[in-house]
């Protein structure tokens with residue numbers, strides 16, 4: 241199965257890098273020096289427990305966001321207006337699932353199991369991004385998610401490619417490349433609608449009105465309220481603060497709104513010539529915390545969908561385990577021998593080319 245946890249040092253050996261290993265001033269100095277030199281920390285390196293816990297928290301929340309994030313868009317796969325848009329949306333939603341898998345694997349290298357992470361998600365203990373608790377009411381929402389939500393995600397995730405923890409940083413490189421395609425397909429979808437009928441333009445503006453503020457909330461609370469920022473920066477996990485990233489996002493997005501011909505729903509949004517940045521209005525933090533604390537439009541629905549997917553998949557996990565046990569019994573030395581080439585019946589199905597489809 242998809243896991244890297246087999247590489248973890250055995251707890252019994254109480255190796256210096258094992259989760260829960262005692263703090264050690266000499267190792268700590270070495271760790272600090274490596275961070276100062278901009279070196280990556282790898283899974284088997286010694287690390288302070290608080291660094292390990294922070295990474296587990298952030299990476300697992302990030303993984304949960306990716307898989308919960310499949311739900312609002314997945315809702316529209318059956319209703320995509322053309323074959324081309326359906327193929328794009330299918331690919332995008334699958335990408336988000338893939339991102340979740342890379343990130344769960346990265347978190348596993350820190351000594352937490354996937355079952356523990358799922359348990360935390362399903363019981364409501366773990367957080368995931370506030371943005372995915374808003375409903376997707378029209379097809380224009382799909383374009384706006386690509387443009388604004390993926391746009392905000394990229395802005396936040398590019399600096400994570402330089403995060404001090406190697407497995408997380410490397411996962412982010414690939415994720416950012418894919419997110420960039422997601423953002424562009426969203427913009428392209430909206431541009432097509434804006435060149436369509438008046439009804440379509442109204443639909444796009446309505447979607448922008450509903451998603452703009454929640455997209456700004458994705459960057460987290462103001463720096464002054466952000467509990468993890470200071471340590472995150474010291475540890476090279478967070479390279480740019482919540483507020484600075486939010487500002488960069490507004491500065492990059494406001495001119496794109498002009499190109500699209502939509503109005504961002506903020507009467508205080510204006511270019512400050514002197515500071516060379518956009519000024520913008522106040523975020524409704526009560527709404528943000530309400531959603532983070534489980535009381536948004538779709539929190540319950542999203543969690544219920546994840547729990548039922550987990551329950552429905554139980555037979556698959558059981559079958560996979562039974563198969564693995566059977567193979568292990570057959571090959572106790574761990575060698576599984578040559579595998580036969582897949583027959584036509586069992587070969588993975590090729591996806592039909594989509595180029596030229598309408």
Ligand code: FAQ
Nearest residue numbers: 302305309336368369370393457458459460466467468469
């Ligand atoms: N939603 O001290 P800070 C995507 C919590 S992926 C919910 O500032 P930190 C792809 C925070 O956890 C989107 N909770 O925290 C896609 C903490 O609570 P805790 C996800 C939030 O970690 C696109 C408390 O508030 N991206 O969109 C949020 O330093 C389209 C205090 O906050 C990532 O996860 C929020 N928005 O900074 C998929 C990127 N903001 O844990 C499908 C990696 C804050 O103490 C479709 N994560 N909180 O209980 C990060 O960069 C950081 O974790 C931040 C928060 C910036 C999200």
